[in-house]
Amino acid sequence: MTMDISSIKKIAISTGGGDAPGLNAVIKAVTVSAIQRGWEVLGIRDGYNGIMFPEMYPDGGFMRLTRETVRGITHLGGTILGTTNRNNPLRFPITNQQGIIEYIDRTDEIVRALKLHSVDALISVGGDGSLEIANALHKKGIRVIGVPKTIDNDLDKTVITFGFDTAISFATECLDRLHTTAASHGRVMVVEVMGRYAGWIALHCGIAGSADVVLIPEIPFDIQVVAKKIQERDEQGHNFSIVVVSEAAHPIGGSIVAKPQTGRQELLGGIGELVASELERLTGKETRLVVLGHLLRGGSPTSFDRLVALRFGAAAVRALSEGMDGVMVALDPPNVRYVPLEKVTSRTKKVPLDSDTILTARDLGICLGDNK
Secondary structure (H helix, E strand, O other), rough: OOOOOOOOEEEEEOOOOOOOOOOOHHHHHHHHHHHHHOOOEEEEEOOOOHOOOHHOOOOOOOEOOOOOOOOOOOOOOOOOOOOOOOOOOEEEEEEOOOOEEEEEOHHHHHHHHHOOOOOEEEEEOOOHHHHHHHHHHHHHOOOOEEEEOOOOOOOOOOOHHHHHHHHHHHHHHHHHHHHHHHHHHOOOOEEOOOOOOOHHHHHHHHOOOOEEEEEOOOEEEEEEHHHHHHHHHHOOOOEEEEEEEEOOOOEEEOOEEEEOOOOOOOOOHHHHHHHHHHHHHHHOOEEEEOOOHHHOOOOOOOOHHHHHHHHHHHHHHHHHHOOOEEEEEEEEOOEEEEHHHHHOOOOOOOOOOOOHHHHHHHHHEEEEOOOO
16 A cells, blocks of 8 residues: 655654564664654654553653664664554553453554654564554554564564574574583483464574474474484483474474463463473483473564565665555565555464474474374
8 A cells, every 4th residue: 555655754662562673673664764754753652552551651752763863773682662562552451440451452542642643654573563563543534554573573474573583593502501501410301492373483593503402393293203202312322312392393282382461462481391301201310391482582683684674664664655554574585575454463473383494303203292
Protein backbone atom coordinates (compact mmCIF):
# COMPACT_ATOMS: atom_id res chain seq x y z
CA MET A 1 0.00 0.00 0.00
CA THR A 2 1.29 3.49 -0.86
CA MET A 3 0.59 6.83 0.76
CA ASP A 4 1.13 10.55 0.30
CA ILE A 5 4.57 11.33 1.73
CA SER A 6 4.35 15.12 1.37
CA SER A 7 2.65 15.41 4.76
CA ILE A 8 5.33 13.53 6.72
CA LYS A 9 6.97 15.86 9.20
CA LYS A 10 7.26 13.71 12.31
CA ILE A 11 7.64 9.96 12.87
CA ALA A 12 7.75 7.78 15.97
CA ILE A 13 9.62 4.58 16.71
CA SER A 14 8.72 1.85 19.18
CA THR A 15 10.83 -1.10 20.37
CA GLY A 16 8.73 -3.88 21.86
CA GLY A 17 8.97 -7.45 23.12
CA GLY A 18 12.17 -9.03 24.34
CA ASP A 19 15.35 -7.02 23.90
CA ALA A 20 17.89 -8.03 21.26
CA PRO A 21 21.38 -6.86 20.33
CA GLY A 22 21.02 -4.41 17.43
CA LEU A 23 17.99 -2.46 18.63
CA ASN A 24 20.04 0.67 19.26
CA ALA A 25 21.55 0.40 15.78
CA VAL A 26 18.02 0.44 14.31
CA ILE A 27 17.12 3.46 16.43
CA LYS A 28 20.21 5.30 15.18
CA ALA A 29 19.59 4.45 11.53
CA VAL A 30 15.94 5.49 11.72
CA THR A 31 16.78 8.75 13.50
CA VAL A 32 19.63 9.85 11.24
CA SER A 33 17.84 8.78 8.04
CA ALA A 34 14.68 10.64 9.05
CA ILE A 35 16.51 13.80 10.13
CA GLN A 36 18.31 13.88 6.77
CA ARG A 37 14.85 14.08 5.19
CA GLY A 38 13.85 16.95 7.46
CA TRP A 39 11.59 14.85 9.71
CA GLU A 40 11.36 14.96 13.49
CA VAL A 41 11.70 11.70 15.40
CA LEU A 42 10.07 10.64 18.66
CA GLY A 43 10.86 7.46 20.57
CA ILE A 44 8.04 5.80 22.50
CA ARG A 45 9.15 4.59 25.91
CA ASP A 46 8.99 0.90 26.82
CA GLY A 47 7.03 -0.46 23.88
CA TYR A 48 3.68 1.32 24.13
CA ASN A 49 3.81 1.88 27.88
CA GLY A 50 4.91 5.44 27.20
CA ILE A 51 1.50 6.02 25.64
CA MET A 52 -0.66 3.93 27.97
CA PHE A 53 1.05 5.15 31.16
CA PRO A 54 2.44 8.64 30.33
CA GLU A 55 2.31 9.66 33.98
CA MET A 56 5.15 7.23 34.71
CA TYR A 57 7.63 9.19 32.60
CA PRO A 58 9.15 12.66 33.17
CA ASP A 59 9.02 13.27 29.41
CA GLY A 60 5.42 12.09 29.12
CA GLY A 61 6.37 8.79 27.53
CA PHE A 62 8.00 10.22 24.40
CA MET A 63 11.74 10.78 23.94
CA ARG A 64 12.86 13.29 21.34
CA LEU A 65 15.52 11.62 19.21
CA THR A 66 18.28 13.74 17.66
CA ARG A 67 21.67 13.12 16.16
CA GLU A 68 23.14 13.78 19.59
CA THR A 69 20.89 11.32 21.47
CA VAL A 70 21.78 8.47 19.09
CA ARG A 71 25.47 9.25 18.84
CA GLY A 72 27.67 6.30 19.83
CA ILE A 73 24.88 3.77 20.44
CA THR A 74 25.37 1.38 17.50
CA HIS A 75 27.60 -0.97 19.50
CA LEU A 76 25.43 -0.99 22.62
CA GLY A 77 23.11 -3.85 23.51
CA GLY A 78 19.56 -3.27 24.73
CA THR A 79 17.52 -0.24 23.68
CA ILE A 80 17.73 3.37 24.87
CA LEU A 81 13.93 3.54 24.57
CA GLY A 82 13.30 0.56 26.82
CA THR A 83 11.06 -2.35 25.92
CA THR A 84 8.54 -4.72 27.48
CA ASN A 85 6.78 -7.99 26.73
CA ARG A 86 3.91 -7.09 29.06
CA ASN A 87 0.80 -4.94 28.58
CA ASN A 88 -0.05 -5.90 25.01
CA PRO A 89 -2.49 -3.14 23.96
CA LEU A 90 -4.41 -5.62 21.81
CA ARG A 91 -5.08 -7.85 24.82
CA PHE A 92 -4.53 -5.65 27.85
CA PRO A 93 -5.35 -7.46 31.12
CA ILE A 94 -7.73 -5.86 33.61
CA THR A 95 -9.45 -7.24 36.70
CA ASN A 96 -13.22 -6.77 36.72
CA GLN A 97 -15.43 -6.20 39.76
CA GLN A 98 -15.75 -9.95 40.25
CA GLY A 99 -11.97 -10.29 40.49
CA ILE A 100 -11.78 -12.04 37.12
CA ILE A 101 -9.09 -11.08 34.62
CA GLU A 102 -10.44 -9.82 31.31
CA TYR A 103 -8.63 -8.59 28.20
CA ILE A 104 -9.46 -5.35 26.41
CA ASP A 105 -8.24 -3.64 23.23
CA ARG A 106 -6.43 -0.35 23.94
CA THR A 107 -5.11 0.30 20.44
CA ASP A 108 -7.56 3.19 19.97
CA GLU A 109 -5.64 4.97 22.74
CA ILE A 110 -2.42 4.44 20.80
CA VAL A 111 -4.00 5.91 17.66
CA ARG A 112 -5.32 8.97 19.56
CA ALA A 113 -1.98 9.60 21.27
CA LEU A 114 -0.02 9.42 18.02
CA LYS A 115 -2.39 11.89 16.39
CA LEU A 116 -2.27 14.15 19.46
CA HIS A 117 1.52 14.30 19.13
CA SER A 118 1.20 15.00 15.38
CA VAL A 119 2.95 11.74 14.47
CA ASP A 120 2.56 11.06 10.78
CA ALA A 121 4.03 7.56 10.70
CA LEU A 122 5.21 4.83 13.07
CA ILE A 123 8.16 2.47 12.78
CA SER A 124 7.55 -0.60 14.95
CA VAL A 125 10.57 -2.73 15.83
CA GLY A 126 9.77 -6.12 17.29
CA GLY A 127 8.87 -9.76 16.94
CA ASP A 128 5.58 -11.42 16.03
CA GLY A 129 3.67 -9.84 18.93
CA SER A 130 4.89 -6.31 18.23
CA LEU A 131 4.24 -6.66 14.52
CA GLU A 132 0.73 -7.98 15.19
CA ILE A 133 0.09 -4.76 17.12
CA ALA A 134 1.64 -2.76 14.27
CA ASN A 135 -0.67 -4.42 11.77
CA ALA A 136 -3.69 -3.61 13.94
CA LEU A 137 -2.62 0.05 14.12
CA HIS A 138 -2.15 0.06 10.35
CA LYS A 139 -5.71 -1.17 9.89
CA LYS A 140 -6.88 1.73 12.08
CA GLY A 141 -5.26 4.29 9.82
CA ILE A 142 -1.77 4.70 11.24
CA ARG A 143 1.06 4.71 8.69
CA VAL A 144 3.28 1.85 9.81
CA ILE A 145 6.52 0.21 8.77
CA GLY A 146 7.66 -2.90 10.66
CA VAL A 147 11.24 -3.92 11.45
CA PRO A 148 11.80 -7.61 12.36
CA LYS A 149 13.63 -8.21 15.63
CA THR A 150 14.13 -11.42 17.57
CA ILE A 151 17.07 -13.50 18.70
CA ASP A 152 14.89 -16.54 17.96
CA ASN A 153 14.91 -15.98 14.17
CA ASP A 154 11.33 -17.26 14.02
CA LEU A 155 9.72 -14.43 12.05
CA ASP A 156 8.38 -15.43 8.66
CA LYS A 157 9.22 -13.74 5.34
CA THR A 158 12.76 -12.68 6.28
CA VAL A 159 15.85 -14.85 5.93
CA ILE A 160 17.19 -13.64 9.26
CA THR A 161 16.40 -11.23 12.07
CA PHE A 162 18.98 -9.09 13.81
CA GLY A 163 19.96 -10.35 17.27
CA PHE A 164 20.13 -13.96 16.10
CA ASP A 165 23.77 -13.88 15.04
CA THR A 166 24.85 -12.36 18.35
CA ALA A 167 22.88 -14.97 20.31
CA ILE A 168 24.33 -17.95 18.48
CA SER A 169 27.83 -16.48 18.56
CA PHE A 170 27.71 -16.18 22.35
CA ALA A 171 26.09 -19.60 22.76
CA THR A 172 28.82 -21.13 20.59
CA GLU A 173 31.50 -19.52 22.76
CA CYS A 174 29.82 -21.01 25.83
CA LEU A 175 29.85 -24.47 24.25
CA ASP A 176 33.55 -24.05 23.46
CA ARG A 177 34.23 -23.36 27.13
CA LEU A 178 32.05 -26.22 28.32
CA HIS A 179 33.93 -28.73 26.19
CA THR A 180 37.08 -28.36 28.28
CA THR A 181 35.42 -28.68 31.66
CA ALA A 182 33.21 -31.57 30.47
CA ALA A 183 36.25 -33.43 29.13
CA SER A 184 38.24 -32.80 32.29
CA HIS A 185 35.57 -34.36 34.52
CA GLY A 186 34.09 -36.88 32.10
CA ARG A 187 30.67 -35.30 32.48
CA VAL A 188 27.58 -34.78 30.39
CA MET A 189 26.84 -31.07 30.01
CA VAL A 190 23.23 -30.16 29.15
CA VAL A 191 22.88 -26.62 27.83
CA GLU A 192 19.40 -25.09 27.61
CA VAL A 193 19.02 -22.16 25.19
CA MET A 194 16.23 -19.80 24.24
CA GLY A 195 14.33 -19.94 20.96
CA ARG A 196 10.63 -19.99 21.84
CA TYR A 197 8.87 -22.54 19.62
CA ALA A 198 11.59 -22.78 16.96
CA GLY A 199 14.96 -24.50 17.18
CA TRP A 200 17.13 -22.08 15.21
CA ILE A 201 19.38 -21.05 18.10
CA ALA A 202 19.91 -24.57 19.41
CA LEU A 203 20.58 -26.03 15.97
CA HIS A 204 23.00 -23.35 14.79
CA CYS A 205 25.03 -23.05 17.97
CA GLY A 206 24.95 -26.82 18.44
CA ILE A 207 26.52 -27.45 15.05
CA ALA A 208 28.99 -24.55 15.30
CA GLY A 209 29.93 -25.56 18.86
CA SER A 210 30.45 -29.27 18.06
CA ALA A 211 27.63 -30.51 20.29
CA ASP A 212 26.96 -34.25 20.34
CA VAL A 213 23.20 -33.94 20.77
CA VAL A 214 20.83 -31.14 19.71
CA LEU A 215 17.17 -31.25 20.72
CA ILE A 216 14.76 -28.86 18.99
CA PRO A 217 10.95 -28.38 19.07
CA GLU A 218 10.58 -29.46 15.44
CA ILE A 219 11.83 -32.99 16.23
CA PRO A 220 10.27 -34.57 19.36
CA PHE A 221 12.98 -36.61 21.03
CA ASP A 222 13.32 -40.08 22.52
CA ILE A 223 15.46 -39.82 25.65
CA GLN A 224 16.54 -43.44 25.18
CA VAL A 225 18.06 -42.50 21.82
CA VAL A 226 19.93 -39.63 23.46
CA ALA A 227 21.22 -41.89 26.25
CA LYS A 228 22.36 -44.44 23.68
CA LYS A 229 24.35 -41.74 21.85
CA ILE A 230 26.16 -40.86 25.07
CA GLN A 231 26.89 -44.51 25.87
CA GLU A 232 28.26 -45.04 22.34
CA ARG A 233 30.62 -42.11 22.84
CA ASP A 234 31.84 -43.70 26.08
CA GLU A 235 32.49 -46.95 24.26
CA GLN A 236 34.49 -45.06 21.65
CA GLY A 237 36.68 -43.53 24.35
CA HIS A 238 34.96 -40.15 24.51
CA ASN A 239 33.98 -39.92 28.16
CA PHE A 240 32.04 -36.64 27.93
CA SER A 241 29.13 -35.28 25.90
CA ILE A 242 27.58 -31.90 25.12
CA VAL A 243 23.79 -31.81 24.82
CA VAL A 244 22.07 -28.62 23.56
CA VAL A 245 18.35 -28.32 24.34
CA SER A 246 16.01 -25.68 22.94
CA GLU A 247 13.61 -24.36 25.58
CA ALA A 248 10.55 -25.70 23.73
CA ALA A 249 12.01 -29.12 22.94
CA HIS A 250 9.79 -31.95 24.15
CA PRO A 251 9.78 -35.76 24.19
CA ILE A 252 7.73 -37.84 21.79
CA GLY A 253 4.16 -37.79 23.08
CA GLY A 254 5.10 -35.19 25.72
CA SER A 255 4.38 -31.50 26.05
CA ILE A 256 6.44 -28.33 26.23
CA VAL A 257 7.54 -27.29 29.72
CA ALA A 258 6.00 -23.86 30.32
CA LYS A 259 4.24 -21.70 32.87
CA PRO A 260 1.23 -19.50 31.93
CA GLN A 261 1.56 -15.77 32.63
CA THR A 262 -1.22 -13.19 32.81
CA GLY A 263 -1.12 -10.71 29.96
CA ARG A 264 1.98 -12.09 28.26
CA GLN A 265 3.36 -15.16 26.53
CA GLU A 266 3.80 -18.33 28.53
CA LEU A 267 7.18 -18.70 30.20
CA LEU A 268 9.21 -21.46 28.59
CA GLY A 269 12.04 -23.27 30.33
CA GLY A 270 12.76 -26.28 32.49
CA ILE A 271 13.20 -28.95 29.84
CA GLY A 272 16.97 -28.86 30.32
CA GLU A 273 16.62 -29.92 33.94
CA LEU A 274 14.37 -32.83 32.99
CA VAL A 275 16.75 -33.97 30.25
CA ALA A 276 19.77 -33.73 32.56
CA SER A 277 18.02 -35.72 35.29
CA GLU A 278 16.93 -38.47 32.92
CA LEU A 279 20.32 -38.76 31.25
CA GLU A 280 22.09 -39.11 34.59
CA ARG A 281 19.61 -41.85 35.55
CA LEU A 282 19.89 -43.71 32.25
CA THR A 283 23.65 -43.43 31.70
CA GLY A 284 24.94 -43.29 35.26
CA LYS A 285 27.18 -40.41 34.24
CA GLU A 286 27.56 -37.24 36.25
CA THR A 287 25.48 -34.61 34.49
CA ARG A 288 25.41 -30.84 34.84
CA LEU A 289 22.89 -28.30 33.54
CA VAL A 290 23.72 -24.83 32.21
CA VAL A 291 20.83 -22.49 31.33
CA LEU A 292 22.06 -19.63 29.15
CA GLY A 293 18.73 -17.81 29.30
CA HIS A 294 18.91 -14.04 29.10
CA LEU A 295 22.66 -14.07 28.60
CA LEU A 296 21.76 -14.66 24.95
CA ARG A 297 19.88 -11.34 24.81
CA GLY A 298 22.55 -9.14 26.32
CA GLY A 299 25.83 -7.68 25.22
CA SER A 300 27.18 -5.88 22.21
CA PRO A 301 25.82 -6.95 18.78
CA THR A 302 28.12 -8.68 16.32
CA SER A 303 29.20 -6.76 13.24
CA PHE A 304 26.70 -8.80 11.22
CA ASP A 305 23.80 -7.82 13.48
CA ARG A 306 24.92 -4.19 13.53
CA LEU A 307 24.94 -4.05 9.75
CA VAL A 308 21.57 -5.79 9.37
CA ALA A 309 20.02 -3.51 12.01
CA LEU A 310 21.40 -0.37 10.36
CA ARG A 311 20.18 -1.57 6.96
CA PHE A 312 16.73 -2.35 8.36
CA GLY A 313 16.43 1.04 10.07
CA ALA A 314 17.48 2.97 6.99
CA ALA A 315 15.21 0.81 4.79
CA ALA A 316 12.22 1.50 7.07
CA VAL A 317 12.64 5.26 6.62
CA ARG A 318 13.27 4.76 2.91
CA ALA A 319 10.02 2.82 2.69
CA LEU A 320 8.12 5.77 4.15
CA SER A 321 9.85 8.19 1.79
CA GLU A 322 8.87 5.95 -1.13
CA GLY A 323 5.22 6.00 -0.08
CA MET A 324 4.93 2.54 1.44
CA ASP A 325 2.65 1.63 4.33
CA GLY A 326 1.69 -1.53 6.22
CA VAL A 327 4.84 -3.42 5.28
CA MET A 328 7.82 -4.97 7.06
CA VAL A 329 11.40 -4.69 5.88
CA ALA A 330 12.92 -8.13 5.30
CA LEU A 331 16.34 -9.49 4.42
CA ASP A 332 16.37 -11.30 1.09
CA PRO A 333 20.12 -11.50 0.36
CA PRO A 334 21.70 -9.52 -1.05
CA ASN A 335 18.88 -6.98 -0.73
CA VAL A 336 16.32 -5.71 1.73
CA ARG A 337 12.77 -5.99 0.43
CA TYR A 338 9.28 -5.22 1.75
CA VAL A 339 6.49 -7.65 2.63
CA PRO A 340 2.94 -6.94 3.86
CA LEU A 341 2.57 -7.02 7.65
CA GLU A 342 -0.48 -9.23 7.19
CA LYS A 343 1.71 -12.03 5.82
CA VAL A 344 4.39 -11.71 8.50
CA THR A 345 2.20 -12.48 11.51
CA SER A 346 0.32 -15.42 10.02
CA ARG A 347 2.77 -18.15 11.08
CA THR A 348 5.96 -18.91 13.00
CA LYS A 349 9.05 -19.74 10.94
CA LYS A 350 10.16 -23.19 12.08
CA VAL A 351 13.33 -25.08 11.14
CA PRO A 352 12.53 -27.06 7.94
CA LEU A 353 13.24 -30.74 8.57
CA ASP A 354 14.69 -31.13 5.08
CA SER A 355 16.93 -28.08 5.36
CA ASP A 356 20.63 -28.21 4.60
CA THR A 357 21.38 -27.34 8.23
CA ILE A 358 19.48 -30.37 9.53
CA LEU A 359 21.15 -32.57 6.92
CA THR A 360 24.54 -31.18 7.94
CA ALA A 361 23.89 -32.05 11.58
CA ARG A 362 23.02 -35.62 10.63
CA ASP A 363 26.03 -35.95 8.34
CA LEU A 364 28.26 -34.83 11.21
CA GLY A 365 26.81 -37.53 13.46
CA ILE A 366 24.96 -35.16 15.74
CA CYS A 367 22.04 -36.88 17.45
CA LEU A 368 18.75 -35.02 17.05
CA GLY A 369 16.87 -37.26 19.46
CA ASP A 370 15.21 -39.44 16.83
CA ASN A 371 16.22 -42.71 15.23
CA LYS A 372 17.36 -41.22 11.92
